[in-house]
Amino acid sequence: MARRQTRFSAQDMVDDPRLKDESPSLWGDDYGGVAAGLLSSAVTCFAGIGFNATTTRDISAGVGLSPAAMYVHFASKELVLFEIARIGHERALAFIESPEVEQAADSTARLRTIVARFVAWHARHHACGRVCQYELSALSAEHYEAVTELRRAINGVFRDAVRRGVQDGSFADVDVDRVVRGMLSLGIDLVRWYRLDGPDSPEQIGEFYADLALSMVARGSAVTSA
Amino acid sequence: MARRQTRFSAQDMVDDPRLKDESPSLWGDDYGGVAAGLLSSAVTCFAGIGFNATTTRDISAGVGLSPAAMYVHFASKELVLFEIARIGHERALAFIESPEVEQAADSTARLRTIVARFVAWHARHHACGRVCQYELSALSAEHYEAVTELRRAINGVFRDAVRRGVQDGSFADVDVDRVVRGMLSLGIDLVRWYRLDGPDSPEQIGEFYADLALSMVARGSAVTSA
Numbered sequence: 001m002a003r004r005q006t007r008f009s010a011q012d013m014v015d016d017p018r019l020k021d022e023s024p025s026l027w028g029d030d031y032g033g034v035a036a037g038l039l040s041s042a043v044t045c046f047a048g049i050g051f052n053a054t055t056t057r058d059i060s061a062g063v064g065l066s067p068a069a070m071y072v073h074f075a076s077k078e079l080v081l082f083e084i085a086r087i088g089h090e091r092a093l094a095f096i097e098s099p100e101v102e103q104a105a106d107s108t109a110r111l112r113t114i115v116a117r118f119v120a121w122h123a124r125h126h127a128c129g130r131v132c133q134y135e136l137s138a139l140s141a142e143h144y145e146a147v148t149e150l151r152r153a154i155n156g157v158f159r160d161a162v163r164r165g166v167q168d169g170s171f172a173d174v175d176v177d178r179v180v181r182g183m184l185s186l187g188i189d190l191v192r193w194y195r196l197d198g199p200d201s202p203e204q205i206g207e208f209y210a211d212l213a214l215s216m217v218a219r220g221s222a223v224t225s226a
Numbered sequence: 227m228a229r230r231q232t233r234f235s236a237q238d239m240v241d242d243p244r245l246k247d248e249s250p251s252l253w254g255d256d257y258g259g260v261a262a263g264l265l266s267s268a269v270t271c272f273a274g275i276g277f278n279a280t281t282t283r284d285i286s287a288g289v290g291l292s293p294a295a296m297y298v299h300f301a302s303k304e305l306v307l308f309e310i311a312r313i314g315h316e317r318a319l320a321f322i323e324s325p326e327v328e329q330a331a332d333s334t335a336r337l338r339t340i341v342a343r344f345v346a347w348h349a350r351h352h353a354c355g356r357v358c359q360y361e362l363s364a365l366s367a368e369h370y371e372a373v374t375e376l377r378r379a380i381n382g383v384f385r386d387a388v389r390r391g392v393q394d395g396s397f398a399d400v401d402v403d404r405v406v407r408g409m410l411s412l413g414i415d416l417v418r419w420y421r422l423d424g425p426d427s428p429e430q431i432g433e434f435y436a437d438l439a440l441s442m443v444a445r446g447s448a449v450t451s452a
Contacts, residue, residue, distance in 0.1 A: 052279030189411035
């Protein structure tokens with residue numbers, strides 16, 4: 001295995017505080033027991049060294065099993081990636097389609113809640129988020145399309161919230177698609193560096209970025225050109 | 227090579243429009259000829275399948291050379307990564323420390339120019355940017371520290387620009403470090419999805435994101451809470 005550095009091991013990654021998040025809580029409705037453990041191990045490996053460098057042996061070793069154990073539960077490494085990406089996107093979508101969003105008093109409160117929840121979700125599940133954002137090119141065409149469908153739905157929640165605020169006059173007349181792309185970047189880029197043991201809780205960074213997102217759609221903001 | 231998918235090849239990556247950028251123009255002051263070609267090939271491979279999954283054979287194949295050719299010019303794959311990261315960060319830093327920034331009429335114009343140039347640089351060199359943002363954990367401790375020093379300098383340019391605007395009253399009294407983190411995320415996240423053959427030129431997305439960044443520091447922005 002000439003291309004593997006000796007300093008990587010599944011155990012090193014399990015112990016790496018940069019890769020610790022709450023992804024293991026995501027699988028409950030779909031998988032339990034060993035299968036859930038394999039998904040969590042795969043999240044750590046894919047987030048740590050990438051899908052292409054991860055072996056099925058690494059994934060099994062993360063739960064203390066023999067090299068072929070993964071195949072008892074998943075037909076391929078690609079299927080493991082798909083299940084992580086599918087479930088990750090489904091959970092993130094459900095989290096920003098919460099009753100709290102539907103009950104928001106107005107367009108500003110609605111957008112604030114959506115951004116704060118989207119950001120907090122990605123902070124709390126940043127390792128899964130990293131896999132969902134950086135590893136999709138390794139999916140089969142069919143699986144890629146299924147995940148793209150979920151991404152369109154997430155995009156749609158943001159676009160709808162911004163469009164409603166523009167239409168009712170709460171927000172400036174912004175370029176909806178491009179502003180939404182910027183808001184999503186704020187929520188997504190943090191998976192690159194966020195740590196749960198850092199200074200900001202997921203909810204704190206969520207609230208802060210919700211303020212930044214609202215500033216992007218504010219009417220008559222006054223940056224002075226002295 | 228059980229872990230490599232047959233659908234990856236250095237040639238596929240060279241031909242992939244998602245990985246085409248202007249990184250080959252970056253090496254001129256440091257490397258020419260075959261060495262420069264190897265760096266460009268490595269950018270494509272690292273951005274396409276990740277550092278850990280790339281072999282020295284892949285890097286050599288990208289310039290049509292035999293497997294060991296890389297070692298004539300670089301002692302290790304890690305050194306190739308370091309040279310890409312070092313040069314990439316040095317060029318990005320130089321680009322936002324341009325005379326155009328120093329000659330800016332006021333704090334608003336200065337921040338606008340810095341953000342627009344930072345974003346345009348990352349758009350134009352998005353494959354190199356992807357390596358610089360997502361692959362640093364594969365660097366040796368010493369090389370990681372050297373790159374971190376350059377990242378601190380880039381961060382410092384943004385912080386200084388925001389702080390000056392806060393101090394002279396051009397901007398609101400914002401949390402400088404956290405706002406800068408958000409601005410950098412706007413400029414960085416685009417390396418994940420930007421393509422030079424897409425609808426926005428590097429300069430267009432630079433100007434658009436400069437507007438978003440200025441909105442983040444605007445005084446008295448009016449998001450109505452109806």
